[in-house]
Amino acid sequence: MLLSQTVFAQRVFDVRDYGATGQKKDDARPAIQKAIDACGRVGGGRVYLPPGEYTSGQLHLRSGVRLYIEAGATIYATLDSSQYDDAKKAALIYGEDLNDIALEGAGALDGQAAYEWHLNTITDHYILPNQRRMEAAGKPLMRSFPAGFGKETVYPRMVLLLRCTDVRIAGLHFLRSRSWTINPYACKRLVIVRHVTISNVVITNSNRGLAFMVFDGGIVEDVVIDNVTIDCRRFDWFWWGDGDPIHFNVRRRSEIDGRTYENEPAAGIIRNVTISNVIAHGQGTSTIQGHPGSWLQGIRLNHVRLFVSRAPDAPYETTSAAMTLRYARDIAMKNVEIRWEEPHASTWQSGLVAGQVEDLLLEDARLDAAPGSTKPVLLLNDVDGALVLHSRIASVHVSGSTSHDVRLVETPAEVSEDPGVAPVSMK
Numbered sequence: 001m002l003l004s005q006t007v008f009a010q011r012v013f014d015v016r017d018y019g020a021t022g023q024k025k026d027d028a029r030p031a032i033q034k035a036i037d038a039c040g041r042v043g044g045g046r047v048y049l050p051p052g053e054y055t056s057g058q059l060h061l062r063s064g065v066r067l068y069i070e071a072g073a074t075i076y077a078t079l080d081s082s083q084y085d086d087a088k089k090a091a092l093i094y095g096e097d098l099n100d101i102a103l104e105g106a107g108a109l110d111g112q113a114a115y116e117w118h119l120n121t122i123t124d125h126y127i128l129p130n131q132r133r134m135e136a137a138g139k140p141l142m143r144s145f146p147a148g149f150g151k152e153t154v155y156p157r158m159v160l161l162l163r164c165t166d167v168r169i170a171g172l173h174f175l176r177s178r179s180w181t182i183n184p185y186a187c188k189r190l191v192i193v194r195h196v197t198i199s200n201v202v203i204t205n206s207n208r209g210l211a212f213m214v215f216d217g218g219i220v221e222d223v224v225i226d227n228v229t230i231d232c233r234r235f236d237w238f239w240w241g242d243g244d245p246i247h248f249n250v251r252r253r254s255e256i257d258g259r260t261y262e263n264e265p266a267a268g269i270i271r272n273v274t275i276s277n278v279i280a281h282g283q284g285t286s287t288i289q290g291h292p293g294s295w296l297q298g299i300r301l302n303h304v305r306l307f308v309s310r311a312p313d314a315p316y317e318t319t320s321a322a323m324t325l326r327y328a329r330d331i332a333m334k335n336v337e338i339r340w341e342e343p344h345a346s347t348w349q350s351g352l353v354a355g356q357v358e359d360l361l362l363e364d365a366r367l368d369a370a371p372g373s374t375k376p377v378l379l380l381n382d383v384d385g386a387l388v389l390h391s392r393i394a395s396v397h398v399s400g401s402t403s404h405d406v407r408l409v410e411t412p413a414e415v416s417e418d419p420g421v422a423p424v425s426m427k
Contacts, residue, residue, distance in 0.1 A: 013039045015031050019031035025055070028054035051072030055078050061095035066101070067104070069107030072107065073108075074109070084156050096163065097164070098165070099164070104168065105172055107172060111175065116149075120142070133316045144238070155178040156179060160180075203231065204229075207243065210230070212247070212270050215252070217265025230279070245278075245280035245286050246286040250268055250294055252264060276304075288323065289328075295327045297329050298330050322350075324353045335363070336367075349375040357382070366391070386406045396413045
């Protein structure tokens with residue numbers, strides 16, 4: 001428990017005492033902000049929202065404040081753009097350079113997002129390859145946009161925290177955000193970014209399953225995810241996800257959109273992540289990729305069953321491998337299965353493709369051959385130090401001038417090598 005939470009545990013600021021009615025039609029922002037300010041002036045405590053419906057514009061947190069939204073209480077983000085700060089800082093809940101803050105309870109924050117369909121009018125560099133595929137296929141670039149897009153409308157985040165220290169977010173429901181849901185930047189001791197444990201989760205009807213993406217520097221580390229079922233699929237072309245159950249990606253933002261950013265940080269870091277006991281069904285490649293200047297490190301996949309199928313109604317098909325691994329070291333996959341389900345795709349080639357990898361362990365794995373493919377099931381390119389132990393793999397191909405010390409132990413497989421590659425040892 002944080003210091004001010006202990007000292008001021010009994011100091012409660014009920015927003016109804018400051019004029020909030022709990023009726024959605026009324027503007028609750030002045031009352032909630034008065035309660036937050038009063039709480040902050042005395043050094044901290046709990047700002048309490050009892051059951052009810054509260055419509056509000058941007059709320060500015062103060063140091064020491066615990067915003068507690070009770071079960072049955074919902075804060076609705078107003079659709080009035082004038083009730084938010086400028087576009088760069090627009091958020092329902094905003095905090096900057098604060099200490100010891102919390103968002104807690106069993107209630108909800110609802111962004112009231114709505115969407116409309118029309119032809120694409122923007123260039124989104126994050127999905128530009130998808131757009132090019134649609135254009136090549138002669139398909140119309142219809143997509144959804146937030147209602148009022150391009151009409152001076154502000155699209156606030158649900159939560160934006162800048163350079164805050166000692167932050168706790170727990171128990172709340174975040175619904176229908178019009179922009180990023182929870183966006184912390186340069187925060188320290190944030191209960192949700194490092195030292196995270198997630199368990200007993202069901203992900204269904206999603207464009208992506210478990211995703212770790214670092215585009216603005218920073219560190220994601222010491223994360224444990226356990227007992228997860230995933231059922232994801234490819235949606236329309238403008239979705240960022242591709243029906244991929246597992247996704248790791250480290251990039252600099254300038255490498256994505258080609259822009260120049262002042263004081264852009266170096267590539268971020270993802271390390272020490274363990275994912276265990278997962279059953280996942282998907283349609284896209286599970287990409288586990290670091291950065292040439294910042295390799296993934298300490299990634300563990302234990303007891304993961306991955307089933308890949310085709311999206312029959314998709315305008316194009318890009319999946320060639322069930323899983324790829326690149327720019328990574330100290331990687332262990334134990335009891336991992338890769339299987340292919342109907343309907344099949346003609347683009348499928350290999351189960352696992354690993355390149356620019358050091359110290360890879362593949363133990364008790366089952367990698368099935370892709371239906372109709374003559375490509376090796378396991379491709380290792382520029383892999384320095386790999387042990388494939390007690391695994392069922394139909395074929396393995398090793399290539400690359402930096403591939404060394406690749407060993408297959410009690411793993412029956414057809415092995416092929418490129419000329420000049422150190423020989424694969426088999427026991």
